Amino acid sequence: MKRAKLGTKSKKAALARKIASPRSRSRAKTKSANVKEDTAPKTKPHLEAKHKKVPAQVKLPAKKSAPGVLAPSGAVTRKAKVAGKIRTPRKSKVTAPVAKRTPPKPLNKLKAAPKRKPALPAFLLEGDEPSFLTESGAAEKFSLGPTAPPDHFDEGNAPLPSSYGTGKLFLTARDPHWLYAHWDFTHKEQFHHNAKSIDRHLILRLHDKAKPQKYIAEVHVHPESKHWFIHVEEAGRNYSTELGYYRAGRKWKSLATSAAQRTPPDNISTDSTVEFATIPTELSFETMLCLLEENCGDDATQKKPLARAIENIRHRTRQHFPESMHIADWTLGQEQLLAEILAADSAGSAMPSSQDSASIEDQLGGDSSFIESPSSCVSSFFGCVGEQNFRHNMNAELIPLGATKPESNIPVAGKQSPPCEDGSFRLPFALPDGKFEMPIIAVSADRTDGRAVELNLSRATEIQGSAGSQLQYPE
């Protein structure tokens, strides 16, 4: 892998950049099965499919043999680390939740299981839940013993309504790269809409408010789903969603639209404007707003946020608003020194959260070097924001498509993944560099027959120059 050489500022900053870089790489490999269809991977995965009838007993995927795919409830598989040189694979820790799942019993009429262990990268096995979370830190104030107590509360047993039928769609920005959408149709309404859809399910359209195209992605949701976690590549943007379906003739029918939500930024602002305000603590906001109304000379000032408006009227209201403190000039040298201090602060290890990263480190065998920290990005503080004018980012993912009998099951990651009503299925996977064997097995409803297709694939990426591996939507 070749990279364009970047200028270095100091040892500390370089160290911090090193630490920060896995974070961006990790994000690059965080996958959404559905939202990336528009961004065709440029790297060609070499696919070699072996179609086999399995007369013998099929060992159903369990543990590492089965990648985690879309959860029935709609969560998109999320991968949180980078394999290879950058990060240590989490191996058993990652697979632990999968291993706990009991695979279906072997089929009686089938014979020996395939001996070979499929070599899937560990992160493909991750579900939406991180495997490292344990009670510690803040969680311990709720600890009642080494294990959770048995159910002992005799209220809240009645069911909540399955829906309220408001027909509304809501969107929440959960973090820089994930949105959460939920909608409220009654079962009957949803059934009705599904029936009218040529896909037999609803579709979420993702809109980026800053982009001219009608929508930037379509997410096909499960027929029974009432919520969906949607991955988005770009942080700090305004997204909205629209729920609907295609009628006959591929005519779009819109059912509900959400308000726009802004995802948090995941990096330092490029805006280095410095503007100061002096706000007296002894005056209430109410008093200040009254003074503003009395003293502002024009509507424009009155419409300004308080901190800025005060600066406009300070010369007329000296008895209320004291003079600003003198702020000395800020030099490039000071900026660089502070950046180094901040970078060093974040270089020790992960920033502990309210759930204490210590337990994370414990579970990962004490290697905390790759734990993501929201604060790790301070390494790029002050002027280290990347080139904005030109970019070349790409990634690749794999979405095996297939069809089987509608009533069959496709066991993956210890879960039964039923195909769509027409028997089709889509199994999206992150596809990092490496060689992989991916068995995809279908089991008949009466569990007397099984068919396996094994995909052998590899990916090798070579980057030249400052190309990135983080996907971004075309502007």
Add this chain to the structure above:
Amino acid sequence: MPGYLAIILHAHLPFVRHPEHDKFLEESWLFEAITETYLPVLQVINGWQRDNMDARITMTLSPTLCAMLRDPLLQSRYASHLDELITLADKEISRTHWDMEFQELAKMYHTRLTEARELYQQLGGDLIGKFRRLQDFGLLEIITTGATHGLLPLMANHPPSVRAQILVARDYYRDCFGCDPRGIWLPECAYFDGVEAYLQEANIRWFIVDSHGLLHANPRPRYGVFAPVFTPNGIAVFGRDMESSRQVWSRTEGYPGDARYRDFYRDIGFDLDFDYVKPHLPSPDNRGFTGIKYHRITGGNAPKQPYQPAAAHQAVDAHARHFLKSRVEQITELGTVLDRPPLVISPYDAELFGHWWYEGPEFLDLFVRKAYFDQKTFELITPEQYLRRHPTNQIATPAASSWGEEGYYRVWLNEKNEWIYRHLQVAQERMTELVLKFTKPTALQNRALKQAARELLLAQSSDWPFILRTNTSPDYAKKRVKAHLLRFNGIYTQLTTKKVDGKWLAEIETRDNLFPEINVSYWS
């Protein structure tokens, strides 16, 4: 002084009060925190007052915690709980008669618990009154948080709910402390652009965000996390310091993981004969924590060794000295760079001190005393004091963030707990609908509206999705959310379609009795 350090302890527990049971397991969250954190912290600050130290720290006392600490039923139950513990400690002194090492520990617990009871009795059970007096004296700045610690960014789709969380908290703070709060701990330090409009309405002057919440602010903050910024509408935002947080928070890298400190999980409630400990357990039918723990962390996979208070004290002393040295070095270095006195903000969960980290209050005491008497590099300050001295600050809007895992809202919104928000969204909108509909309610309708507001607030608590995520008491958390939503839905149905059931209403008013003077107009 070249710089400042602000220590902020966030004390919060969800409202857990079950008058329908004689003993209720989850009430022990409060009881353990009183014994191990709140009373010891009060003892520590009492000592500063006694020694005429002008050393200030900041504490959040959440409205739900205040409501529980003021509640006569819970006060009475806590007193009984403490009596039970002292009885158990007494029994332990006898049981360990032939084992001197453990007997010394039993005696230590007996002494400490007896002192705690004396202090509690001396205060008449009124911890809030004591905290208020310490604030009035100037040793403590008390701030508030969301009324029931609801995660505000996840309510952004219903602005009246954000407003109500803040204004109800402000009102209850007035009731408890006789003045307005100057600062707020946004629940889970979770900020989103827009919350400051309601903070301005409540005349709240500052809040804290996690480091990246400030470092990612727009425009970028000149001084990093070492000085606050003002939001455009004039509210100060302070950023958490990474280094000092890590030194205390992290169990392996931080001080609390030292092998000499007391182990949190090894408790005689699990170790001893069930019939023996049963009368003293928080729930009579199940093993649980008693608070009497005889082992130290020890480290590695070796069997746990007996706790040695003298060795733990040495560790506390060493760690307090190290923390002081680190802060002096940090602030000295920052002082050479910044053109103003640097400010280091060090916020922690209060319950970390004493409950999880048993020696935490002693560490706090030693550190503050050393900082006060032994150095002149920095001054202990509260954010409010800082703003009085430094009213000129950069204008910037912080970035949406929280102090939870990964820095955003995943802890409270994931596959384990997302179901909550679909129901909350509808309940929130219905609350506004009720308030707008009943502009001139009858006395009974008014009571129903207020109780609907209480049930909604209780369902919004960030603790339930947190517990569902961390799996510490998931059945209880799930049922609490459901119970409050079901009660809310019941009230909504009664108000909109039939008569209010006064008897049922009275029953749930008795159970969920917080915020007696709640103002429902905040939801309009």
